[in-house]
Amino acid sequence: GAGVSQTPSNKVTEKGKYVELRCDPISGHTALYWYRQSLGQGPEFLIYFQGTGAADDSGLPNDRFFAVRPEGSVSTLKIQRTERGDSAVYLCASSLTGQGAMGGYTFGSGTRLTVV
Amino acid sequence: RKEVEQDPGPFNVPEGATVAFNCTYSNSASQSFFWYRQDCRKEPKLLMSVYSSGNEDGRFTAQLNRASQYISLLIRDSKLSDSATYLCVVEFYFGTGTSLTVIP
Numbered sequence: 422g423a424g425v426s427q428t429p430s431n432k433v434t435e436k437g438k439y440v441e442l443r444c445d446p447i448s449g450h451t452a453l454y455w456y457r458q459s460l461g462q463g464p465e466f467l468i469y470f471q472g473t474g475a476a477d478d479s480g481l482p483n484d485r486f487f488a489v490r491p492e493g494s495v496s497t498l499k500i501q502r503t504e505r506g507d508s509a510v511y512l513c514a515s516s517l518t519g520q521g522a523m524g525g526y527t528f529g530s531g532t533r534l535t536v537v
Numbered sequence: 538r539k540e541v542e543q544d545p546g547p548f549n550v551p552e553g554a555t556v557a558f559n560c561t562y563s564n565s566a567s568q569s570f571f572w573y574r575q576d577c578r579k580e581p582k583l584l585m586s587v588y589s590s591g592n593e594d595g596r597f598t599a600q601l602n603r604a605s606q607y608i609s610l611l612i613r614d615s616k617l618s619d620s621a622t623y624l625c626v627v628e629f630y631f632g633t634g635t636s637l638t639v640i641p
Contacts, residue, residue, distance in 0.1 A: 465631075466629055524583075525571050525573075525583040526583070
């Protein structure tokens with residue numbers, strides 16, 4: 422597609438529930454990144470995919486968070502047993518090449534997750 | 538220790554002023570550097586890449602100092618429309634962002 426698409430744009434869920442957030446990167450972009458952003462903070466790195474594989478998942482806060490990119494395009498971020506502290510805007514970005522991308526990272530408009 | 542450290546500000550400057558932001562990074566092997574702009578409740582957007590020799594784009598100048606491990610952004614002749622949060626990026630790690638408000 423023309424840009425990075427994230428769905429849903431907003432998600433309200435109850436504490437303890439499971440959620441999936443979807444990211445559709447720019448066509449042809451091999452690298453995909455997930456971040457979360459809380460108010461007043463910069464985007465916090467979660468995970469980076471190069472193709473289908475997770476090249477760096479060091480930012481995932483704990484084992485409740487998991488992400489996949491099975492065909493090297495669309496990615497899903499999965500959060501189990503959600504907690505109120507998971508409330509944030511989850512941003513996805515893609516780049517033409519991997520780490521050190523000369524063209525930088527293009528972001529989607531994010532999914533605002535609220536855990537009540 | 539954070540990968541990227543950035544003064545959150547806020548910076549409040551009059552129109553026409555020159556303002557500079559700095560950002561330090563911890564990994565000396567880092568190869569890619571960027572400045573992003575983020576408007577309220579919007580996604581970050583690429584402002585400019587930062588090259589070793591320094592680079593300029595209109596009123597914006599970015600510089601990299603590898604020896605001291607910092608990058609900088611200089612905005613000349615500030616406009617009201619420059620009001621935003623400016624994020625430095627090293628590899629794919631973002632700073633906390635610096636808030637800029639340009640006052641008429």
